[in-house]
Amino acid sequence: MYEQLMGLLSDLVQQTGLxxxxxxxxxxxxxxxxxxxxxIVKKYEPFLLVGIGLACIVANVxxxxxxxxxxxxxxxxxxxxxxxxxxxIFLGIGAMTDFGPMIANxxxxxxGAAAHLGIFVALIGAKLLGFTLAEAGAIxxxxxxxxxxxxxxxxxxxxxxxxxxSVAAYSYMALMPLIQPPIMRFLTxxxxxxxxxxxxxxxxxxEKIVFPIVIAIIVNLFLPPVAPLIxxxxxxxxxxxxxxxxxxxxxxxxxxxxxxxxxLTVAIGSTMQADTFLNFKTLVIILLGLLAFxxxxxxxxxxxRIMNKISGGKINPLIGSAGIASVxxxxxxxxxxxxxxxxxxxxxxxxxxxxxxGVFGTAISGGIMLALLGVLD
Amino acid sequence: MNLPDxxxxxxxxxxxxxxxxxxxxxxxxxxxxxxxxxxHLGEIKEDKY
Numbered sequence: 001m002y003e004q005l006m007g008l009l010s011d012l013v014q015q016t017g018l019x020x021x022x023x024x025x026x027x028x029x030x031x032x033x034x035x036x037x038x039x040i041v042k043k044y045e046p047f048l049l050v051g052i053g054l055a056c057i058v059a060n061v062x063x064x065x066x067x068x069x070x071x072x073x074x075x076x077x078x079x080x081x082x083x084x085x086x087x088x089i090f091l092g093i094g095a096m097t098d099f100g101p102m103i104a105n106x107x108x109x110x111x112g113a114a115a116h117l118g119i120f121v122a123l124i125g126a127k128l129l130g131f132t133l134a135e136a137g138a139i140x141x142x143x144x145x146x147x148x149x150x151x152x153x154x155x156x157x158x159x160x161x162x163x164x165x166s167v168a169a170y171s172y173m174a175l176m177p178l179i180q181p182p183i184m185r186f187l188t189x190x191x192x193x194x195x196x197x198x199x200x201x202x203x204x205x206x207e208k209i210v211f212p213i214v215i216a217i218i219v220n221l222f223l224p225p226v227a228p229l230i231x232x233x234x235x236x237x238x239x240x241x242x243x244x245x246x247x248x249x250x251x252x253x254x255x256x257x258x259x260x261x262x263x264l265t266v267a268i269g270s271t272m273q274a275d276t277f278l279n280f281k282t283l284v285i286i287l288l289g290l291l292a293f294x295x296x297x298x299x300x301x302x303x304x305r306i307m308n309k310i311s312g313g314k315i316n317p318l319i320g321s322a323g324i325a326s327v328x329x330x331x332x333x334x335x336x337x338x339x340x341x342x343x344x345x346x347x348x349x350x351x352x353x354x355x356x357x358g359v360f361g362t363a364i365s366g367g368i369m370l371a372l373l374g375v376l377d
Numbered sequence: 378m379n380l381p382d383x384x385x386x387x388x389x390x391x392x393x394x395x396x397x398x399x400x401x402x403x404x405x406x407x408x409x410x411x412x413x414x415x416x417h418l419g420e421i422k423e424d425k426y
Contacts, residue, residue, distance in 0.1 A: 106409035113395075113402040120391035127387035133380065136387055205421040207412045214408060222401065243423065357402060364401045368394045372380055 017063025024274030025060040031272070032056030038174070045174035045329065048265055052170060055269025066270065073270035076263045080162070083155055085264050086148035087232040092257025093327065094236025095249045099211055101352040104200035107307070108319070108350075112357025114303025115323030116365050118143030118296030122288045129284055134158050137369045139285055142169045143292025144362030145176070145326035147264075152229055153366045157373060163271030164282045168289035170268055173326045179290070180297045180321050180333045187301045188317045192308065193341040195316040197350045208241040215360075223367035225374075230363050296324040300354070322351040325358030 013019060032053045039049030059067045066073040079085040102109060123140030127133060138158040141150050142165055150169040154162050172179065185193075212234035219230040239249040271277070304320025318338050322330040334351035380386045 103409055103412055106406040106412075109402055109406040109409065110399070113398040116398060117395065120395050123391055124384070124387050127384050133382040133386050133390065137390070140391075201413075203412075204416050205423055206415050206419065209421070210412070210415055211409075215405070218405065218408070357405075360405060361398060361402055364398045365394055368397050368401075369390065372390055372393065 015063075017061055020062035022274070024278045025062060027278060028060040028272055028274045029057050032060065032269070035171070035269075044177060047261060048170055048174050051262060051265025052167070052269040052272075055266045056272040059270045059273045067273065073266055076267040077270055079260075079263055080151055080166070080267045081155070081159070083152060083228075085260055085267070086152045087228050088256065088260045089148045089264065090229045090233040091236040092252050092260060094212070094233040094238075095240045095252035096254075096257065097237060097240075097327065097356065098208075098352075099237060099356055100203040100208060101200060101349050102356040103203045103207055103211055105350075105353045108315075108353040109357035109360070111300055111303050111307070111320050111323035111354035112325075112359070112361035113323075113364070115296050115300025115320060115325075115354070115358055116144060116361050117299035118292035118294065118324070119362075119365050121295040122292035125288050125291060126284075129288075132158075134373055135161060137373055138165055139288050140292065141165075141362070141366055141369070142172070142285075142289040143296045143324075144358075144365060145169070145173055145293065145296065145324045145330065146359060146362040147173060148229060149226070149325075149359075149362045149366050152226070153370065156225070156370055161281075161285065163268075163277060164285040165289075166268045167272055167277075168286050170265075172289055172293045173329055176293070176326060176329050177333055177336070179293050180330065181337050183294060183297045184301055184318055184321050184334075184337050187298060188305070190341065192305065192317050193338065194345065195308070195313065196342070196345050197314065197316055197319075197347070200349060200353070205241070205243070209238070212238040212241065219363070219367075223364060223371075225370035226363045226367040230360070233359070293324070297321045300324055304354075316345070316347060316350065319347055319351040319354055323354035323358045323361065325355065325362045327355050327359060328352065330358070331355035 035049045035053030038044045039046040058064055065071045119140040122143050123136045126136035126139040134157040138154040138161055141153045147170050151166050154165045216231050216234040220227045236252050239245050300320035300323040301317050304317040308315040308317050318334045322334045324330050331351035335348040338345045338347040
């Protein structure tokens with residue numbers, strides 16, 4: 001009787017996750033805890049980090065069925081794998097974004113390309129470190145600082161790297177308030193950071209309605225590989241700007257975007273399982289992602305400094321880093337660094353122009369990359 | 378011409394992509410610079426919505 005009881009208890013213990021746990025799980029649970037700490041306590045993009053952090057912890061508790069086929073997190077991940085969630089995220093972003101600052105100052109859109117040097121630094125770095133060209137392209141796109149675009153390009157070029165790349169992209173986007181300011185201060189003078197820019201011109205409703213239609217045509221015509229994402233972005237924006245479908249615009253910008261963000265963060269966090277995530281390749285990808293963000297920030301600021309010289313001192317170089325994309329996080333960082341220098345210098349609307357252009361910059365880089373790598377040997 | 382899966386291929390891809398990105402985004406900027414002309418076509422009365 002005693003032996004039977006002990007045998008039953010032993011079987012019961014064997015079925016719990018306690019017997020399968022290894023040090024990798026512990027490390028990843030700590031990583032998840034750090035992400036939660038940054039989200040909840042430090043308030044670094046809590047909308048992203050809370051979901052990612054908890055899902056990362058749960059995915060590393062052995063015994064949980066949530067991430068296995070049939071589990072809820074598994075199905076959340078299918079939305080990423082089947083490329084359903086990224087275009088829906090773009091629909092919501094389009095419906096909540098005012099492209100007025102970008103339309104008002106067309107000369108600043110060039111910063112959306114200037115701030116993407118990081119993509120190519122990471123791409124070449126990845127190739128040097130032994131990744132294939134397709135893998136290197138997917139790693140490089142982390143530097144585009146655009147989560148849905150990074151997921152989209154990675155699924156096309158190197159789907160096996162999706163967990164590492166999506167985690168790196170979203171984590172660095174959330175950590176931009178830590179990564180960017182030191183680089184921005186290092187590359188600018190106090191005088192430059194104090195430049196107060198002129199108010200942008202008024203943008204009419206007609207311009208705002210025509211904008212998504214024109215961009216949708218241009219992107220579908222010249223960049224078909226990334227057309228699904230940008231078309232959804234423009235559809236969302238048209239819903240917002242045409243003023244006749246308020247309910248749809250509001251749903252896309254709020255309810256739908258919240259639901260999709262919830263699913264996406266859980267899906268990304270659930271891919272951070274120790275057995276697939278804790279390896280040297282992941283470490284290299286994470287480091288290359290950081291390099292891409294740093295170089296992108298630097299090239300954006302340098303680009304803005306050049307534009308400042310050309311314009312005769314009218315452009316605050318701090319807005320250059322916003323060209324990296326990651327709307328509106330990078331624009332907020334430009335604004336905050338400007339405010340720290342001068343409490344009366346409000347850069348947010350000026351930084352939104354390059355920031356929004358950065359979305360197109362990433363899409364263009366990704367589109368060209370997909371087109372060029374489509375003919376890979 | 379195909380891109381070789383080598384370091385030279387990566388450099389070529391980067392250079393082409395970086396410069397084409399500038400051209401594309403400058404073209405978008407050029408189109409946006411024409412947008413004020415749209416206002417000559419008319420005006421949408423927002424108070425009607």
